[in-house]
Amino acid sequence: xxxxxxxxxxxxxxxxxxxxxxxxxxxxxxxxxxxxxxxxxxxxxxxxxxxxxxxxxxxxxxxxxxxxxxxxxxxxxxxxxxxxxxxxxxxx
Numbered sequence: 307x308x309x310x311x312x313x314x315x316x317x318x319x320x321x322x323x324x325x326x327x328x329x330x331x332x333x334x335x336x337x338x339x340x341x342x343x344x345x346x347x348x349x350x351x352x353x354x355x356x357x358x359x360x361x362x363x364x365x366x367x368x369x370x371x372x373x374x375x376x377x378x379x380x381x382x383x384x385x386x387x388x389x390x391x392x393x394x395x396x397x398x
Contacts, residue, residue: 327375328368328393329382330356337367340387347381349373356393368393 331337337353344351350372371378375392382389 327371328354328356329371329375329378329389330366330368330391330393332388332390334367336387337369339385340369340382343381343385343387344369344371344373344378347377349378349381351378 329340331340334353341351341353352370354368354370356366356368369378379389379392
């Protein structure tokens, strides 16, 4: 069986980034601030508990982003909202 061409792999990563990303932040306050920032910039975002908790990530909240994740990260970082981690995929 041959390997999948690189452009299909990259396209798959892009769809995961657009549809199923959680931007983990350090507090519920940052999550709420981030949601308002993103929505005011036309990116749908929802505050939710981090489905992949880890003690180094703070309180365990994140933003589920529907849209351009790279743009969302840029907007949040410019406003001082620190992202601990970007989680891709949905928990089972």
